[in-house]
Amino acid sequence: MPASPIRKLVPYAEAAKKRGVKVYHLNIGQPDIETPQMALDAVRHFDFKVLEYSHSAGNESYRRKLSAYYKRSGMDIDYQQIIVTTGGSEAILFAFMSCLDAGDEVIIPEPFYANYNGFAVAADILVKPLTSYIGSGFALPPVAEFEKLIGPRTRGIMICNPNNPTGYLYSSEEMETLRQLILKHDLYLFADEAYRDFCYTGQHIHSLNLQGVEDRVIMIDTISKRYSACGGRIGALITRNQDILDTVLKFAQARLSPPSFAQILGEAACDLPADYFDATRAEYLKRRDVLVSRLNAIPGVYCPNPGGAFYAMASLPVDDTDKFCQWILESFSYENQTVMLAPAGGFYGTPGLGKKEIRLAYVLNTAALHKAMDCLQKALEEYPGKI
Ligand SMILES: Cc1ncc(COP(=O)(O)O)c(C=O)c1O
Incomplete structure (x- = not known):
């Protein structure tokens, strides 16, 4: 490890x-x-007698609010396509464990968020790094380079958009390239969008809006950075693929439930004004x-x-x-x-x-x-x- x-x-x-x-x-x-005051207040004023487990997929009221937040952000996501997780970290782990078997491979443009290595070890899968270069601002490597790495055990491509550590924001052409790649080679796209709300130059192309690959995209989300709530430990896994949702839910059931207080925080934060x-x-x-x-x-x-x-x-x-x-x-x-x-x-x-x-x-x-x-x-x- x-x-x-x-x-x-x-x-x-x-x-x-x-x-x-x-x-x-x-x-x-x-x-x-x-952290937004009204979200902290929601936790502070929460009236309860027993600090219970929540639903394994997360509180329905929170998931409904999240669905509305995604819709406002331009993604048509139903609350039943969301599983609330203990941070985006757990969503990455669940995604790997649900979509890949031991020994399977995922291609990740490097440099990448270093903890992906840890989740790959935990899920017993292999990361195949594909180098992007500082000279091109860390743009997506060419298709031919991806194709050189795709083999019989390749199951997916993982991106982080906008990227940690490079800050790179993938263009619509690059997202189209990825769409075609996953379609052609029958792969999953794991899209870590922890920083989606922080784009400065250019527009964020939502992975969940890629056409014709709806059942191939697994989006990783978190409130850690969006609402400066890293200690809350609340994230989410979102996909339109029902088989994956069913499998992820089994992992979610095994760990019982995501944190209760921070779900209240996250739910209140969904009501923050659009600006x-x-x-x-x-x-x-x-x-x-x-x-x-x-x-x-x-x-x-x-x-x-x-x-x-x-x-x-x-x-x-x-x-x-x-x-x-x-x-x-x-x-x-x-x-x-x-x-x-x-x-x-x-x-x-x-x-x-x-x-x-x-x-x-x-x-x-x-x-x-x-x-x-x-x-x-x-x-x-x-x-x-x-x-
Ligand atoms: C790209 C990326 N993904 C996931 C995470 C983990 O987020 P969380 O705090 O929601 O587990 C981080 C945290 O820094 C991150 O930078």
């Missing part, structure tokens, strides 16, 4: 803090945006613009402009970002401050890739981002391993 590459530098950050150094955390996707995301989106967009322009102004650094989510990948003029990200915590500070970054190697399935790249999460306000970028700039001036 792989350790999380995002958390492995934590001891060095803790040691820096013990030395009195302020650490700017750009390493992890923990949003600083406040709720405007302010959050505008804030992330401002941060993205600060981060990307500051990064590209540092000699030797390159950061493509991400279209969505709240992550960016950058290449640095160093030989090994694992070493650099440790050094910047362990041996560097500027005005008694430093920055924690995620080395990108852990987001690649192919060994050795991403050694010059880092992922940055723009989950801090613009003033803090400027300070973090001051630290990175100074660190790159001083770093002995610079190339």
